Amino acid sequence: MSKSNTISPRETAASRNFGTMLKELDWRRYVIYLGFVVVFLFFAILLRDQGFLSPNNLLNIFRQTATITVMAVGMTYVIACAEIDLSVGSVAGLSSVCTAMALSQWGLVPGILAGLAVGLVVGSVNGALVSLLGIPSFLVTLGMLGIAVGVAQWITASAPQPILNDTFNMLFGSGNFGPVPGLIVWSAIFVAIGAVVLNRTRFGRQVLATGGNRNAAEFTGINTKRIKFQVLLISGMAASVAGMLYAGRLQSGRFQWGAGDELSAIAAVILGGTSLFGGFGSVIGTLFGALLIGLINNGLILAGLDSSQQQVVRGAIIILAVALARKK
Amino acid sequence: MNTSDNVVEMHSISKGFNGVSVLKDVSFDVRKGEVHALAGGNGAGKSTLMKILQGVYQADEGEILIGGQPVAIKSIQDAKAAGIGMVFQEFSLVPSLTVAQNIFLASEPLSAGGLIDDRAAVRRAKEIFADMEVNVDPRAEVSRLGTAYWQLTEIAKALSQDAQVLIMDEPTASLARHESEALFELIDRLKQRGISIIYISHRMDEVYRLADRITILRDGRRLLTDALTDVTPGQIVEGIVGKKIEGQMAYRARDHVAHDGPPLLEVHGLNAGRRVRDVSFALRPGEILGLAGLMGSGRTELARVLFGIDRLDSGEVLIRGKKTNLASPQQAIDAGVALIPEDRRAQGLILDHSVRDNLLLPLLGQLRRGPLLDSAKGKELSSSLIKKFAVKVAHPHRPVRLLSGGNQQKVVIAKWLGTDPDILILDEPTAGVDIGTKSEILDMIRELANAGKAVIVISSEYPELLAVSDRVLVLKDGTVIRDIPRSDIADEEYLQLAVQGV
Numbered sequence: 022m023s024k025s026n027t028i029s030p031r032e033t034a035a036s037r038n039f040g041t042m043l044k045e046l047d048w049r050r051y052v053i054y055l056g057f058v059v060v061f062l063f064f065a066i067l068l069r070d071q072g073f074l075s076p077n078n079l080l081n082i083f084r085q086t087a088t089i090t091v092m093a094v095g096m097t098y099v100i101a102c103a104e105i106d107l108s109v110g111s112v113a114g115l116s117s118v119c120t121a122m123a124l125s126q127w128g129l130v131p132g133i134l135a136g137l138a139v140g141l142v143v144g145s146v147n148g149a150l151v152s153l154l155g156i157p158s159f160l161v162t163l164g165m166l167g168i169a170v171g172v173a174q175w176i177t178a179s180a181p182q183p184i185l186n187d188t189f190n191m192l193f194g195s196g197n198f199g200p201v202p203g204l205i206v207w208s209a210i211f212v213a214i215g216a217v218v219l220n221r222t223r224f225g226r227q228v229l230a231t232g233g234n235r236n237a238a239e240f241t242g243i244n245t246k247r248i249k250f251q252v253l254l255i256s257g258m259a260a261s262v263a264g265m266l267y268a269g270r271l272q273s274g275r276f277q278w279g280a281g282d283e284l285s286a287i288a289a290v291i292l293g294g295t296s297l298f299g300g301f302g303s304v305i306g307t308l309f310g311a312l313l314i315g316l317i318n319n320g321l322i323l324a325g326l327d328s329s330q331q332q333v334v335r336g337a338i339i340i341l342a343v344a345l346a347r348k349k
Numbered sequence: 350m351n352t353s354d355n356v357v358e359m360h361s362i363s364k365g366f367n368g369v370s371v372l373k374d375v376s377f378d379v380r381k382g383e384v385h386a387l388a389g390g391n392g393a394g395k396s397t398l399m400k401i402l403q404g405v406y407q408a409d410e411g412e413i414l415i416g417g418q419p420v421a422i423k424s425i426q427d428a429k430a431a432g433i434g435m436v437f438q439e440f441s442l443v444p445s446l447t448v449a450q451n452i453f454l455a456s457e458p459l460s461a462g463g464l465i466d467d468r469a470a471v472r473r474a475k476e477i478f479a480d481m482e483v484n485v486d487p488r489a490e491v492s493r494l495g496t497a498y499w500q501l502t503e504i505a506k507a508l509s510q511d512a513q514v515l516i517m518d519e520p521t522a523s524l525a526r527h528e529s530e531a532l533f534e535l536i537d538r539l540k541q542r543g544i545s546i547i548y549i550s551h552r553m554d555e556v557y558r559l560a561d562r563i564t565i566l567r568d569g570r571r572l573l574t575d576a577l578t579d580v581t582p583g584q585i586v587e588g589i590v591g592k593k594i595e596g597q598m599a600y601r602a603r604d605h606v607a608h609d610g611p612p613l614l615e616v617h618g619l620n621a622g623r624r625v626r627d628v629s630f631a632l633r634p635g636e637i638l639g640l641a642g643l644m645g646s647g648r649t650e651l652a653r654v655l656f657g658i659d660r661l662d663s664g665e666v667l668i669r670g671k672k673t674n675l676a677s678p679q680q681a682i683d684a685g686v687a688l689i690p691e692d693r694r695a696q697g698l699i700l701d702h703s704v705r706d707n708l709l710l711p712l713l714g715q716l717r718r719g720p721l722l723d724s725a726k727g728k729e730l731s732s733s734l735i736k737k738f739a740v741k742v743a744h745p746h747r748p749v750r751l752l753s754g755g756n757q758q759k760v761v762i763a764k765w766l767g768t769d770p771d772i773l774i775l776d777e778p779t780a781g782v783d784i785g786t787k788s789e790i791l792d793m794i795r796e797l798a799n800a801g802k803a804v805i806v807i808s809s810e811y812p813e814l815l816a817v818s819d820r821v822l823v824l825k826d827g828t829v830i831r832d833i834p835r836s837d838i839a840d841e842e843y844l845q846l847a848v849q850g851v
Contacts, residue, residue, distance in 0.1 A: 217464070220465075221464040221465045221467075222463075222464060222465060223455070223457055223459075223465065226446075226450065226454065226455075226457060226465060227454075227455065229443065229445060229446060230443045230446065230454055230455075232445075233443035233444055233445040233446060234441065234442065234443045234444060236441060237441040237442055237443050237454075238443065238454070240425055240435075240437075240441050241441075241454045241455045242425060242426050242429070242455050243454070243455050296445065299445075300443060300444065300445030300446075301445040
């Protein structure tokens with residue numbers, strides 16, 4: 022069938038010119054890229070004397086964003102599936118202390134396994150409660166936020182757990198892989214796998230279908246309960262890796278690591294164009310959403326704002342961006 | 350009967366829910382390449398029977414044969430594997446995915462690496478649409494398409510799974526006439542390819558246009574199965590309603606229109622958006638004005654402007670001779686306008702709330718006692734509305750979603766009449782409502798006009814428009830092209846020609 026006799030439904034008698042194509046483009050989904058460029062240029066000009074554009078500063082932005090990016094990739098699946106995971110920040114904290122404690126007791130591999138086990142357990146519990154008992158994920162993960170941070174504080178008696186294992190620190194955040202900082206490699210791996218799985222596998226398609234219209238997905242033969250379980254498991258696992266990246270970068274495990282990160286991760290996902298109502302998700306958009314938040318943080322520090330002012334400006338920018346990207 | 354011709358046979362199916370029998374000993378069969386209409390009033394058991402065939406429910410008794418072989422259909426997957434496809438009344442696509450992605454959802458073509466091959470999906474979707482002889486862009490995102498395309502996508506989805514039988518439930522409910530005609534032609538082509546269609550519809554003309562045979566259910570029992578050539582429309586209606594309701598769709602001349610007084614509503618040179626262009630008309634107390642036009646002719650948009658939902662760009666609206674600013678629904682309500690919207694489930698009702706709460710929602714202002722609501726007065730008011738409009742409800746506390754479509758519609762109408770509006774706009778008031786309730790709603794409209802209210806009725810069903818309207822405005826591309834007194838309209842055909850602009 023030739024292109025010319027395929028009529029796309031919005032095409033009317035008028036010929037399809039560039040203007041109508043532009044009008045049809047769902048720019049809300051791509052507003053993140055525009056916003057990223059605008060904010061970048063803004064800081065580049067405003068802060069040119071403060072070293073914003075120096076390679077070191079730019080690398081720093083990537084490094085500081087890595088943990089949020091890793092969590093946000095998992096969160097993209099959850100939100101695209103029309104659920105939410107508020108527990109990621111405290112799961113990261115719990116994972117960092119479990120890793121640190123297991124490392125000092127039993128060594129490298131048990132340490133890593135302990136961190137992953139945190140994500141596996143918390144993610145499974147979240148997923149099971151949401152999919153089997155039908156409790157809204159908002160409530161389940163809100164409760165889990167408290168439980169995870171409480172456990173992390175309890176088992177450490179609020180004390181930081183230093184990590185003296187150099188291999189671990191090098192692998193998870195402090196070191197470089199060749200010329201590239203490890204944190205950037207970790208982000209890249211998560212984003213690449215996350216993007217391919219969401220866009221090009223049956224699992225990813227079923228996540229989008231479940232989020233877009235659960236009844237339709239169910240009628241098509243998709244086990245939507247299993248999908249909901251799996252996305253929360255993925256999010257928990259991603260958060261536990263983020264916790265290990267905190268531990269490696271800061272060479273310690275501490276219950277505060279990751280505190281409040283759930284908001285940044287959710288903001289990154291929404292800024293990236295993933296629909297809060299489910300059905301559409303973009304991992305690449307999420308990456309840029311996370312980078313934009315990192316960019317804003319960095320710029321505001323360089324501009325000399327103190328942390329209270331930073332929070333106000335950051336909050337305002339996020340609301341503005343989401344307002345621009347919202348559903349009509 | 351030659352059994353081998355039957356693609357589907359359902360023998361002596363019985364089904365009950367919580368001890369209430371819904372289907373009693375119903376047998377139903379579909380021949381290869383036939384269109385078999387399934388009719389019956391609300392609650393007759395049509396949807397239960399079809400859900401058993403689709404694997405949503407399991408029959409308590411009876412057996413199902415597909416292609417002569419007994420099969421157990423325990424899930425939707427079993428039904429699909431057996432070649433049963435469905436085109437849902439309430440569409441079941443994922444709006445955020447493309448047409449091709451929806452067609453192959455959960456059976457995506459994979460490339461060698463195990464990843465989804467979207468290009469192959471698009472190619473195969475194109476082939477399916479080419480076979481169907483329709484033009485749909487497989488790359489278009491479903492949410493951006495009109496309902497007609499959704500339906501085509503659903504049909505393509507079923508065909509991609511080698512469906513031998515398609516179940517279509519009120520497929521034209523949301524289509525304009527030319528889209529329906531295109532669908533009918535598609536059904537004819539599918540028939541020629543040997544695909545059987547079970548066609549559920551309230552619309553008699555469609556049933557006659559398409560179906561080879563008809564089965565009528567009443568109260569969970571099969572009333573008849575016969576070739577359409579042997580059944581008269583009167584018999585079908587009688588079968589569905591259970592009593593002869595001759596002439597209920599006929600126009601009854603009413604002399605309540607106040608011709609001498611000033612018009613209640615005057616619209617001069619109204620423009621709004623792209624769909625309302627230079628519309629002028631007047632409406633008198635006691636008059637029922639029908640709005641006819643194809644889907645997209647601007648009927649609904651005109652109603653939205655008059656109810657203050659959409660802003661008007663230019664022109665003026667006079668109510669009782671006074672220029673009125675309709676910038677919000679609240680202003681419209683204050684000016685005495687009420688709109689009963691097209692999609693009652695989405696726009697007219699809060700489905701999980703009780704019948705009473707829904708009825709009282711527009712009236713909360715009248716029920717205040719100090720800062721609180723006067724619940725005794727509310728109870729009294731809602732009970733009187735329920736009685737007045739004969740809403741069949743066990744208790745006003747019951748959620749609205751438990752009511753039948755017809756009774757839900759009565760609640761929507763009653764809800765707005767509680768505000769005692771002078772001008773009432775009804776958009777598709779009887780869509781998806783069974784014939785018995787339909788005539789009750791039409792009677793309700795007539796009574797309201799007799800009581801001196803001005804009524805605007807928007808409907809795609811011409812018999813219904815002709816039954817109630819004193820005057821019909823024909824809209825095309827947002828403009829009034831004809832303003833015809835009812836007495837000048839000889840029959841439905843005349844009106845159809847007017848709407849087509851011939």
